[in-house]
Amino acid sequence: MSAVATTTDLVEEILALKRARNAVILAHNYQSREIQELADYVGDSLGLSYHAAETNADVIAFCGVHFMGETAKIVNPTKTVVIPDLDAGCSLSDSCPADQLDAYLRAHTDKNYYVIAYINCSAGVKALSDVIVTSGNATKIVQAAPADRNILFVPDQNLGAWVTEQTGRKMDLWRGNCYVHVEFTRDSIARIRAEHPDAKVVAHPECTYAVRILADEVCSTEKMISYCRDSAAGSFIIVTESGMLHRLRRELPHKTFIPGPTDACACADCRYMKMNTLEKLHACLRDLSPEILLPEDLRARAERPIRRMLELSR
Ligand code: 13P
Ligand code: SF4
16 A cells, blocks of 8 residues: 555544544644644644634544643543643743742742743643733733732743733743744844845744844744735745644745744754654544543642633633
């Protein structure tokens, strides 16, 4: 059997399993082209959270990283949430362990912190937070934070700094970052821009300040679609994880997308996002495993700030 026939068979089996399980397949914009093409919904963390919260399916197969599947489970305690690979974590989430955040908050009770957590964090960190944000709604939610409280923003210092630049709201920043986005440098982006002088530079807010100031637009992965669609420009340098290029090329085939390079590579891959494959998606739908399971007390505490986010960002 040829490789093409094998992939086609696998896709058909996944779709048959999906129907049999009454499942929905949700995929992040950084997933491989094959996974994006068969998913019911492809989007950023915010869009995925809404879809997870509103689905009627019995099973959610979440193709992204662990904290995304966990978020789907937090808002869907009675549904089965499966992910293709339990090891698909996130360096940014790992940079803020819940026990360290808990210890920090206990040591700084005088600050009476209002804790704002970027969605790229564990259920344990969400449970310690007042509200969750994504890159798509962070500005709006920070603007709505109580004016008389000190804000602690976790775990991404780059996204937090960008939100302060946008809103003027001072925040104490946890010193975490995404290992993919900090690989883009001022030199690597200046070089590609010089090679494509007519292209607009579009960067994710997890990039460092040195890169963000070179960008024509800084936004979430979902807003990259609308920005590139609405722009009069015909070519764009996309400074984020390489999977984003599949979505952009599929939705805007008449435009040109150039991956933002790092100093070492022509594009940037998230090793965690790329752990998911069609084979593993097939297996998780067949076996209903690996499944996301959470202690009810933790889940309920983590749900509160997510619901607050979903209400505030409507
Ligand atoms: P978005 O919510 O913008 O898709 O970002 C998620 C992410 O993991 C970025 O690295
Ligand atoms: Fe986490 Fe970075 Fe991968 Fe996004 S790209 S999932 S922030 S490690």
